[in-house]
Amino acid sequence: MLCRKTTKQPFKYPICYENKMVKIGITGGIGSGKSVVAELLQVMNIPVYNADDASKKILKNNDLVRRKLQNLLGDDIFFPDGELNRPRMASLIFNDPELLSQTNAIIHPAVFDDFDCWCRQQSSSVVACESAIIFECGLNRRLDHVIMVSAPEELRIARAAARDHTTKEQIKNRIKNQLPDSEKAQLSDFIILNDGRQAIIPQIRRLGILKIIV
Secondary structure (H helix, E strand, O other): OEEEOOOOOOOOOOOOOOOOOEEEEEEOOOOOOHHHHHHHHHHOOOOEEEHHHHHHHHHHHOHHHHHHHHHHHOHHHEOOOOOEOHHHHHHHHOOOHHHHHHHHHHHHHHHHHHHHHHHHOOOOOEEEEEOOOHHHHOHHHHOOEEEEEEOOHHHHHHHHHHHHOOOHHHHHHHHHOOOOHHHHHHHOOEEEEOOOOOOHHHHHHHHOHHHHOO
């Protein structure tokens, strides 16, 4: 089931997007299967930017971002080998909304700039960006449409627990810290249901994305 959620124009060519790169967001909660949709788009020759992978590279290689984080969170936010001390960061920002906001204010703009640079390097008329926090970080303002990948919560929990080798309770706690699916659905333009029963490819095809690829 593919649902259209807003009054935005559907994917049409050439009326809506002639001579314009169309930027599509792919989002969804933990275990929803957004990476599956992203991989299928890549198979369909649509370049996909993975914001999570990009942020990891930035935290490892961007000296300015690293210095700002050290000034904010302390030198021990990075291990001696240069890798991010994720347990230390989590312990600092998990229960401190202000510190979390300040941390995001350092990382998110760097990811935005990297995404813009990546887009300029693409020759496709359609590109996609995969991120679990498209709305939370404001990345949706750089996109033309956002697709939410949805699945029943119990299925999401089972998938994520098996993938991450962790307990269902831990996954439930992580879900509680994410924007609820109901809110994501209201903010998204389209919803793809990944419940293991309905095929995903026909849902993608009904979006009409393939008609505007050059």
